[in-house]
Each structure stands twice: as C-alpha cells, then as structure tokens.
Amino acid sequence: MSAKKSEKAKEAKNEKEDGLIRFTINGQPVQAREGWTILETARQYGIQIPTLCFHPVVQPIGSCRLCMVETQQNNSSRVVASCITPAQEGVEVLTHSDEVKNVRRWILEMLLAACPASKGIRDLAKEYGVTSSRFTVDYPEDACPRCGLCVRVCDEVVGIRAISLGNRGIFKEVTSPYHQRSIDCVSCGTCLYVCPTGAMEQLFDQVRG
C-alpha cells in the first residue's frame, strides 16, 4: 500500500519535472510543451481545427476566429481562439461544442458570400457542412478573406513591407499604397505561397507592377 502510494507520488513528481502540460481535447488526453498553444497541440495529435489566418512562419493574431474552441476549467467555460491560447494544465478543450459550431457555421456562411470567388473557402465551408449562403454577394470576383497572412509574411519574414491592410471594417482591403505598383516589392512571391484562398494571385500583378 505504502509502496503504491510512493510510486504514485513519484509519478506525479515526474509529471511536474518533465515540463509537459497535460490536458484533454474532446476527452482525449494530450500533452503539450511549455509555450505551445491549444492549436499547436491539437495539430500534433492530428485533431482537426479549421484556420485561415494561421501560418507557422508568422505570429498568430487570432483574427479569423475559425479556430475557436470551448475550454472548461474550474466550472467556468470560455470560447477562445485556439491559435493564441496557451495550453493549460488540466483544461478540457472541446473543438465541436454547440457554441463553437454556431460561431464557425455563421463565419463560414458569411465568408461564402464575402469571398465567392475562392474555391478554398468553398471547400472549407463544405467540410463543415455549409454549402450555401443567405447573405448578399456584393463582389462576385472577391476571393480575399482579409486574413492578412500576405501582409504579415511580407513584414515578418521578407522584411519588405510592400503591402498593407488599408481602410477599415467592411472596406478593409489588402493592397500596395494608393493601389499602385509598389516601389518596395521585390516580386519574391512569398505572399502567393501563404495565401490560403488564391486571392493574392489576383493582386500580385498590381503590387509588383
């Protein structure tokens, strides 16, 4: 009995010493390294969480909100963006709770109307059961979800900063200044590579001139 107890204590000690964070995703026990986010951990275990604005080469900003998950701990539950939420010991993560599904479903349906020209968005929406949108299509040729990956990679990775997100709200757009050829662009094409929807292909010629 006492031997068993000491073994248990030893195990608990090991848990602390190996520096791993233990929690669950959809009931499945998972381990994360210090500093990992919930999303990184989920991907490590092959658990699917949809994303648009996330790419491992740039800092996550939590803006597309498709990666929302519900976390439960100490009787309180929150819905958070998994790409920017650090893994926490003992937390229960749900990737498909009703609240999460509701957020995701509406975002995808609105995206279908906002970026009708993107096959990537259509495929993603379909994967989550959204195949049509009740909302008005204002720009049938638009494929850009304004996730800003192109802007961030041009800034953080290439260091050129030829493009930015101009205007605000529903008028927000990815562009080079004044919608003209950028004098800074080096035509490296990194933005094309990270774009999740193919929208950059429409814009690239304007930017590099």
Place this chain on the structure above:
Amino acid sequence: MERISNVAELEALRESLHAAHDPERPVVRVCLGPGCLALGANKVSRAFQAAIKGKGIKASVQPLIKETGCHGFCSQGTLVNVDPFDLFYVQVKPEDAEEIVENTLLKGQAVERLLYGENGTRYRSSSEVPFYQMQQKIVLRNAGVIDPLKIEDALMAGAYASLAKALTTMTPEKIIDVIEASGLRGRGGGGFATGRKWRIAAANVRKNPGSIYVVGNGDEGDPGAFMDRTLMEGDPHAVLEGMIIGAYALGSDQGYIYVRMEYPLAIKHLSIAIMQARALGLLGQNILGTGLNFDIQINRGAGAFVCGEETALIASLEGRVGEPIPRPPYPAEKGLRGRPTIINNVETWANVPCIIEKGAEWYAGLGVPHSTGTKVFSLVGKVKNSGLIEVPMGITLQQIVEGIGGGVPGQDRFKAVQTGGPSGGCIPYELKDTPVDYDSLRKVGSIMGSGGMIVMDQRDCVVDVARYFLGFLEEESCGKCLPCRLGLKAMLEYLDHFAKGQGSPQDIDDFHSLARAIMVGSLCALGGTAPNPVLTTVKYFKDEYLSHVVEHKCPGGVCRDLITYSIDPEICNGCTVCVRICPQECISGDKKKPHTIDINACIRCGQCMDVCPVDAVMVA
C-alpha cells in the same frame, strides 16, 4: 505666478488667492458648455461684458464675468448664475444681458421672467430646481463653477490639495489601498476595479523593473454621450490631479491623455491646464519639492471609435492602426511600448482626488455595494430636461428619467431607455425600477458603459434603433476579426429586411443565433458587445419585430417602407412651408387652405413633418 517648491507654498498661494477675493464682488457665470455654445453662449458672454462697460460700474464692484464649463441643464441654455445673489437664469439671450446688469447687478433684484419655472413655481436658486436636487456632484464638483482656463480658480476650489496630501502623508502602497477600499470601478465601460488594476500593474513593475505609463482615456466615442467632454472642458485640473496621484502611486514618470479629435475645446483646455500646472511646479521635475517627476502629453484621436478599447488606444498612441489585440496580456502587464500601462477613463481619474481627500469609507458609503460613488450620465433623447447629470449609483431608471428628466414631453411614459451607448442594451419601461449600477444593468442585458442614456418614446422604433447602433458599429469596426467585420454587416442585412416588412418569424430566431455567434466569437469588446442592442430589443420587444415582418407595420412610424405621410386638414393652416420644402413637389394646396400630399409621389423623406410649424403632418 512663480513655481511652487513645497506644500507650504501651495497653501500660502491658495490663502493669498482667497484673501484677494472679495466675497461681495458680483460674479456672473455664463455656461460655455457644448449645449449652450451651440445656442450662442459666446454672444451672451460678450453681451454681458459690453453691458457692464456701458453702465460704467465703479472699479471696486466691477462684476466678474466667468466663462465656465457645462452647468448640466442643457435644454434650458444659455444658463447664467449670478452671485452673491444666488440667482439662476435660463434661456438667456444676448439681449437679456442689459436687463440682468441693470436689475440684478446694480439693484440686487431678480429678473423674474428669466428664472426657471416648472408647474407654476419659479425657482431663484439652481439648488432649488428639481433637475439639480436629486443630483450629487463629485466628479463635476467644479464644472460650471470655475473658469477652466484659470488655475487660480481651480486652486481656490481646492485643486491639488489632495495631491499635496498624497505626496506628503501617504505611501504609494497606501494610496492603492485607499483606492481599492473605496470600491471605485472603471467609468469607461468595463467597470473593472480600479484599485485592483493598479495593484496588478505595480506588482508587474516590481517583477520587471522599468517604465510604467498612466493614460487618461478621453476618447469618448459613444454617440449620445458627452460626459468626458464636459469634464475635460469644465474642470481639466481634476483629471490632471488624479493622474499625478496615480503616477505617484504607480511610480510612473510619463502620462498621456488621449482625447477625441471632435473635441477641440477639450484639447485646448487640457493643454492650457497642463502648461499652467507645469509653470507652478505641479507637473514636471520634482513636483512640490517631493522628488516626484511626472509629465503629461496630450494625444489627439484621429477618428476611430474602436480606439476607446484599451489595446487599440495603445496602438494609436504608438502611431499604428487602431486594431485591438487579444487580452491577456492586459495592458497592466504589457501595454504601451511593451511596458505596464494603466489606462483609466478621465472620469475615473477625476474621482481619485476626492477619494484621497475624503477617504475610502466616505466614498464606499456613496451609491450601493459593488457600485460605489456617483456616475455622470448624459440624459438625452425624448426627455423634457435633457443635459448632463451626476447621480449616486443605484438610483433607478425611473428616478432619472422622470424625477430628474421630467419624463417624456407629451406622453405619460417612456418606451425604453438605451444605456451604455451602442454596446449597451435597450431597457423597456416595465423594468423602470432597475437600479442603475454595474451589476443590475448587466442582469437586464445592458451595460453601464461610459454613461450615455437615451430615452425613447412611443414614436421611436426599436428595429430602427437597433439598426442605427449596428450601422454605427459596422462603420467603426476595425475589420480585423471576421465575426465583427462580416457579422455586423450580416445583422444589418437582416434588419434592413425587417425594416422593409420582409422576413419571417424564423428569420428573427436565426438573427438571434447570429447575434450570439458574434458576441461569443469576436476578438474585442466592440464586437463582443455589438449584439447587445439586438439581443435586448428582440428579448423585450419581439412583438414589434413581429409587427414588421408579419403585419408589415412599423408601430413607431419610423421605418420608411412601412409608413405613409398625410396632412391633417383640421390642423393645417395653409402656410405653404411644406409645399416649398418638398423635394418631390408632391404637396399641393392653396395659401391658407389645407394642403394634401400625393402619396404616390411621396418618397417619405419627412422634411414636411420637420418644418411644419403647427405639427399638422401625420405619419401612420
């Protein structure tokens, strides 16, 4: 004035100012608050100066014209107080100055016709007027009393005495203790405990030594709110004093006040106040000889409502696009230039000197538990007495709207009150006994917000109001996160349908589910609270939504596609004003004979209703 190098010199200066002041000398206080300014208060003030000059009053009794900040009772402007007679004049026009000088200043008599009257009673002093009687002024203690451009006036009213007390008799820890014990909560909207926020920031600086910043948030963007404007214009030193005390408590040497660009007068008054405080040694190096170094810089907003959100405000201070970033980390840990930063609303800062002066217990005794102290509200919309009020927390909605506001003109009850601005909720008449405090408002689906209080009557449509607030937020959304950027537009699409009488009851339920997704999914508080007007109007006024989509009627008579205009022939006096204003030229009728509107050509612009001098234009 010379630089003051210690507390004794400050008190000596204050005494000498009092000694030089003749209590018998008449003082005319002309309100130059935003409402009175719009009514031409500047001209009233100049008329007084001219009238006094014209009378050739002896130098010894030369009356003093004080141009003060807002007196609060905006619907009665221009407001003028005359001391030592304690007379309160309303609706003063430039041409009245002569009579006031002649009768009041020279003969000591009241000008009866300019006194405020209500229900047959005329009131001589403002303290007797019902509008003021239920109020309790702490934050606005000096607004409307002092000349905000003269630091001497502020000093005579007691300014910077709390700073002297804090610097010489209290440790920084003690100040944080007192603020925490007072129960003061953030007046900008969130309602986070101020003392706790300070304590967290102080702990973060100990852990990670270096700079810490204090910021006054004066980016009052809520439509229908002008509390912060009035405070910054009317008593800028109260804000500065609070911030200097905060700087001492937190160990900060640099502060910023972020002021909305639509408030040029607030920027001017704060700038002058800062220069005067610097000249006296109340800001800058070695404040009051205590070794405290602290200065304040003003940053002008550039026109973005979202910059009231603290992480967006920091981005703007750093010269960037005002996009919020997810919290945590909170600014108290990582804010301006990556350093701990305390951002408090300017109203919160203005409370601090009073708490230091009178103690935490006194403050905690005001209001109700968990919502202590007073709150400033701008009471506007369909209410008789509109203006700026300061009341103890916990007072009920009805007491405010009916007691202070005098109710809705021409109707026996209000329909709803929107508190908390565009992020707040619409509270129906049935909940009129709701106490106005942080927690009770949250319980009914609204928020305290920064203090806008908009009264609606039976002629207002809740669908239209929800549409208005969403339209505002859609314009002001930074567009960073998808639920807010796309969701507010999608909600507007629903509301546009409803306003046209289209849609189905199922749509109302879907609409509600979309609102919930935006609330849960958005990155910052702008998106997170944006659905509040929708959620509360659907909850309390679902019938009215159903009237629109099922019966194709707008009970308030507002939604353009569901109404018709007509002219009541009994009332119409045939003045032809509407005939001349109608852009469609679809109103006909001869002079002095009742007019008629051709409803087939009418575009329902409502111009005729706005200009009709006898209110003969009907809407149904």
Place this chain on the structure above:
Amino acid sequence: MSESFGNIEAILDRFPPQPEHLISALQDVQAKFNYISPAAMRAVCDHLGVPISRGWAVATFYKSFSLVPRGVHDIRVCLGTACHLKGGARLVEGLERELDVPREHTTKDMRFTLETVRCLGTCAMAPVVMIDEEYLAEANIRSLKRELKKI
C-alpha cells in the same frame, strides 16, 4: 500647390524620427494643407522611418485623414443617437439633394465638404449641424438652407 518643402520640413522638425509620431505628424500635415498629398506622405514616412504601406494604412484607417483636397467649408451633420432620433438622417439626405453631393464628399466647385459625424456632444440641442466652427442647434432643412445662403 501650397505645400512647399519648407512647410513640410517645419512640421517634421517638431517630431523626433520615431515611428510612434506617425499619427501626430499626419494630423499636423492635414491641419496645415487640409489633406495629405502623396509627396507629403512620403516626406512624413521618410522622416519617421516608416514604410509607405504603413503610412497609407494609417491614413485610410482613421476617419479624420483625407488623401484628397477638401472643400473650403465643412458641413458636419451630427448623426449621434439623439440627433438620429430627432431626424438627423433626414437632414443629411436633404443636404445631399440641396448640394448635389453624396455624404463624405466635396462639391464639384470645391466649396463644401459634406460630412456626417457620430456625435458632436451637443445632444441636448439635437439635431445639430456644424458649418465650419458654428453650431446650428435644432436644425431643419429650412434653417440650413438659410444658413448656406449666408456663406
């Protein structure tokens, strides 16, 4: 064009060459020239060490900046909540018809820029219109027309 290099330099001299002064510097340029020309934008960005892409993003994000010249007179119609309830929207529509210009635009003769603003903080006097520095309290389309004639 009134913006000589000397004028821009005088503004830029007030700011240490750090990116955090971008908004303040653009505000001063806007105040001086009533809009931000591409040349002025370049000068500000070069001085502060900011890429043009960021200067452009900031200038288009905040409502107070204008990248095109503005009219001689500003007409600002308040659409704050109180003004909305009391018919502010009808006033803008009336002015759009009267001046033949859509809101947030400048008339062809460059005399007037018609803007809407969400709350001037004079809610008790709703609906309010500001023409340059003058407030017009409890405005209606008739009083506005009268006021415009005076200019």
